[in-house]
Amino acid sequence: MKxxxxxxxxxxxxxxxxxxxxxxxxxxxxxxxxxxxxxxxPVMGKVAIVSGGGSGHEPMHTGYIGRGMLDAACPGEIFxxxxxxxxxxxxxxxxxxxxxxLIVKNYTGDVMNFDMAADLLKADGIEVEQVLIDDDVxxxxxxxxxxxxxxxxxxxAEKITGAAAETGMGLKELADLCRQVNANARSMGVALTxxxxxxxxxxSFDLPDDEYELGIGIHxxxxxxxxxxxxxxxxxxxxxxxVLEDLPFxxxxxxxxxxxxxxxxxxxxxxxxxxxxxxxxxxxxLKVSRNLVGTYMTSxxxxxxxxxxxxxxxxxxxxxxxxVQTAGLRWGI
Amino acid sequence: MKxxxxxxxxxxxxxxxxxxxxxxxxxxxxxxxxxxxxxxxPVMGKVAIVSGGGSGHEPMHTGYIGRGMLDAACPGEIFxxxxxxxxxxxxxxxxxxxxxxLIVKNYTGDVMNFDMAADLLKADGIEVEQVLIDDDVxxxxxxxxxxxxxxxxxxxAEKITGAAAETGMGLKELADLCRQVNANARSMGVALTxxxxxxxxxxSFDLPDDEYELGIGIHxxxxxxxxxxxxxxxxxxxxxxxVLEDLPFxxxxxxxxxxxxxxxxxxxxxxxxxxxxxxxxxxxxLKVSRNLVGTYMTSxxxxxxxxxxxxxxxxxxxxxxxxVQTAGLRWGI
Numbered sequence: 001m002k003x004x005x006x007x008x009x010x011x012x013x014x015x016x017x018x019x020x021x022x023x024x025x026x027x028x029x030x031x032x033x034x035x036x037x038x039x040x041x042p043v044m045g046k047v048a049i050v051s052g053g054g055s056g057h058e059p060m061h062t063g064y065i066g067r068g069m070l071d072a073a074c075p076g077e078i079f080x081x082x083x084x085x086x087x088x089x090x091x092x093x094x095x096x097x098x099x100x101x102l103i104v105k106n107y108t109g110d111v112m113n114f115d116m117a118a119d120l121l122k123a124d125g126i127e128v129e130q131v132l133i134d135d136d137v138x139x140x141x142x143x144x145x146x147x148x149x150x151x152x153x154x155x156x157a158e159k160i161t162g163a164a165a166e167t168g169m170g171l172k173e174l175a176d177l178c179r180q181v182n183a184n185a186r187s188m189g190v191a192l193t194x195x196x197x198x199x200x201x202x203x204s205f206d207l208p209d210d211e212y213e214l215g216i217g218i219h220x221x222x223x224x225x226x227x228x229x230x231x232x233x234x235x236x237x238x239x240x241x242x243v244l245e246d247l248p249f250x251x252x253x254x255x256x257x258x259x260x261x262x263x264x265x266x267x268x269x270x271x272x273x274x275x276x277x278x279x280x281x282x283x284x285x286l287k288v289s290r291n292l293v294g295t296y297m298t299s300x301x302x303x304x305x306x307x308x309x310x311x312x313x314x315x316x317x318x319x320x321x322x323x324v325q326t327a328g329l330r331w332g333i
Numbered sequence: 334m335k336x337x338x339x340x341x342x343x344x345x346x347x348x349x350x351x352x353x354x355x356x357x358x359x360x361x362x363x364x365x366x367x368x369x370x371x372x373x374x375p376v377m378g379k380v381a382i383v384s385g386g387g388s389g390h391e392p393m394h395t396g397y398i399g400r401g402m403l404d405a406a407c408p409g410e411i412f413x414x415x416x417x418x419x420x421x422x423x424x425x426x427x428x429x430x431x432x433x434x435l436i437v438k439n440y441t442g443d444v445m446n447f448d449m450a451a452d453l454l455k456a457d458g459i460e461v462e463q464v465l466i467d468d469d470v471x472x473x474x475x476x477x478x479x480x481x482x483x484x485x486x487x488x489x490a491e492k493i494t495g496a497a498a499e500t501g502m503g504l505k506e507l508a509d510l511c512r513q514v515n516a517n518a519r520s521m522g523v524a525l526t527x528x529x530x531x532x533x534x535x536x537s538f539d540l541p542d543d544e545y546e547l548g549i550g551i552h553x554x555x556x557x558x559x560x561x562x563x564x565x566x567x568x569x570x571x572x573x574x575x576v577l578e579d580l581p582f583x584x585x586x587x588x589x590x591x592x593x594x595x596x597x598x599x600x601x602x603x604x605x606x607x608x609x610x611x612x613x614x615x616x617x618x619l620k621v622s623r624n625l626v627g628t629y630m631t632s633x634x635x636x637x638x639x640x641x642x643x644x645x646x647x648x649x650x651x652x653x654x655x656x657v658q659t660a661g662l663r664w665g666i
Contacts, residue, residue, distance in 0.1 A: 003525070004525075004569075004602035005564070006566050011605070015602075015605050015608075017604075017608050018603075018604030018606070018607040018608035019604050021608055022604065056601065058600045059600050193335065231338070231339040232338050232339050264599070266391060266596035266597070266631045266634055267391045267628070267631070268344070268348050268631070269336055271350075271351030271355065272339070272347045272348050273337050273351070274355050275348075275350050275354055278355075291355050293351075295599075298601070300599055301598070301636065303335065303634065331664070332666065
C-alpha cells in the first residue's frame with residue numbers, strides 16, 4: 001500500500017485537520033465525536049442541513065460545508081457510518097431554531113445511525129426531516145444496502161437544497177425539494193481498479209488487469225459484472241443505457257449531466273467520458289442545460305467514474321446556479 | 334493499461350471536445366492545429382496570455398482558460414511540446430493589439446517551439462514577451478530539460494498574471510510580474526506510482542511496490558532518489574526542506590502554500606500532506622496567507638503530490654484573490 005498517510009488509525013482526523021488549516025474561513029472542526037461545521041454556524045433563521053457518511057469519499061461531505069451547501073458534516077471512519085452521537089452533536093451545533101434537514105445516503109448503517117440521531121434531536125424538541133438518497137441503478141440490494149445505494153445524486157441534492165435553504169425556505173418544503181432531486185436522479189459507476197482501505201492495506205477486491213467492474217459501489221461493493229476492458233465510449237454506453245431507461249428520461253427533458261471521478265482517474269479521462277455521455281444524452285433528445293465534471297465523490301484511490309443524470313424541474317436550475325462557497329465546490333462568491 | 338480512452342491517438346482531441354461540450358460558455362476549441370481560446374477572445378485592450386505544453390497534465394493548461402487567467406492554451410500530444418504553428422495560431426486568434434505574453438514551462442522542446450512561435454508573431458508586428466517557469470528544486474538538468482523544470486509555479490503565475498492583465502496592465506509590466514512570481518516560487522514533487530502514457534500502454538518507469546520517487550518530474554523523469562515508503566509526514570519533510578532552503582524562505586515571509594495532486598491521489602491524502610506542509614512552514618515562521626489544495630497539474634494517472642511555496646510580495650495577493658472563471662479554477666464569479 002502506497003498512500004500519503006501516517007498511522008492508518010489517524011487518517012480521518014489528520015485529513016480533517018488539514019481541511020480546517022486550508023480553509024479556516026469556511027469550516028471549523030470538532031473532535032470526539034468528529035464533525036465539521038460552517039465557520040459562521042448557526043445561521044439564524046436558516047434550516048440547518050447536515051450530512052455525513054463513511055470517510056474515503058472526499059471531498060464529500062466535509063468539502064461541501066459552507067455558504068450555499070452544508071451546515072455540518074459527520075465523517076465516519078473509512079467506509080464506516082458516522083455514529084449517532086456525531087450526527088446529534090453536529091446538528092445541535094448548527095441548529096438555529098429553523099429545524100434540521102438530514103441528507104442520508106442509503107446504506108444500512110447510515111440509515112440506522114441517522115435515525116437514532118433524529119430521535120435524539122426530536123427528543124430535544126428540534127424539528128427534523130430526513131431524506132434518503134438512493135439513485136444508483138446498478139443493483140437492487142448490495143453489500144451494505146437494502147434497496148438502491150446512494151451515490152452521485154447526493155452532491156446534487158446537497159447543492160440544490162443548500163441554495164434553497166439560503167433563501168429561507170422552510171424545513172418541510174426543503175425536504176420535499178430534496179426528495180424531488182433524488183426522485184429525478186439516476187446514477188451508475190464503473191471501477192477500473194479496486195481501492196485500498198488504509199487499515200486493511202490491500203486492495204478491497206480482485207479485478208484482473210484486463211477487466212473492469214460495471215455497476216461498482218462507492219465502497220467497492222460488487223456491481224453487475226466484470227467485463228473485459230473496452231474503449232471509453234463503450235463503457236459510457238453501458239453506464240448511460242440503464243440510467244436513461246430507469247427514470248425513464250424522455251426527449252425534451254432538461255437534464256444536468258454529472259461525470260464523477262472515483263479518486264484515481266485524472267480529469268483528462270473524465271472529459272472523454274463526458275464527451276460520450278453528452279452525445280448519448282443529446283442523441284436521445286435530452287437538453288443538457290447544466291453539468292459537473294470532476295472528482296467530487298471518491299472511493300479512496302479507486303480508478304473509475306460514474307455518471308449521474310438529473311431531470312431538472314421547478315426551481316432546481318436556479319438553485320444549482322446560486323452561489324456556493326465550499327472547499328470542494330465554489331462559484332459566484 | 335486500464336483508462337477511459339478510445340484510440341490512444343485521439344486522446345487529446347477527444348478530451349478537448351469534452352471540455353468544450355462541458356464549458357461552451359468559457360472556451361472554444363480549434364483543431365489542426367489544436368488550441369483552445371476564451372469564448373470572448375480577443376478581449377480588447379487586454380494583453381493576451383497564452384500558455385501550453387504537452388497534454389497529460391490536465392486541468393493545466395486548457396482548464397485554465399477564461400476570465401482572469403489564460404486567453405489561449407495549446408495542448409501538445411501527451412508529454413509532447415506543442416508545435417510552433419499551434420502557438421502562433423492561438424496567439425493570433427486572441428491577440429487584441431495589446432501584445433502577447435507567452436508563459437513557458439522550462440522543457441527543451443517547449444522553449445524551442447515557443448521561441449519559434451514568438452519569432453513568427455514578431456514578424457507579424459505583434460509585441461511578444463516570453464516568461465520561462467523553472468521552479469522545481471529537485472534536480473538541475475533532467476530528461477527533457479536544461480536547467481530546472483517548470484512545475485507548480487506555472488499555475489500560480491497564470492492566475493496572478495491573468496488577474497493583473499484584466500486590470501489593463503501593460504505587456505512589459507505583466508512579464509515582469511510573471512518573472513517575479515517564478516523567482517519567488519519553489520517546488521518539489523514525489524511519485525508513489527509511475528504513470529502510463531496511452532500510446533505506450535505500460536508504466537513509464539519502474540517503481541517497486543514499497544518505494545517512492547523523491548523529486549519526480551511531471552513526465553515521470555527521474556528525481557533525486559527512490560526511497561522506501563515512509564509515513565506521509567516524513568515524505569512531506571523531504572519535499573519541504575529543499576524548497577525552504579532554496580529561495581531561501583525566511584521567518585515572517587508571507588507565502589502561498591500549494592499542495593498539488595498528480596492525478597491518481599485522492600483529496601483525502603492531499604489534506605494530510607497540506608497539514609504537515611503547513612506545520613513545517615509555520616514552524617519556520619512563515620505566514621501562510623493563501624493556499625491551494627487539489628489536483629491542478631497532473632501526470633496522467635500518477636499517484637503522487639507536489640508542494641509549491643510562493644513568497645507573496647507586492648500586489649500578488651490582490652491578484653490571487655481576484656475573480657477567476659475557468660473550468661479548473663473558479664471563484665468570485
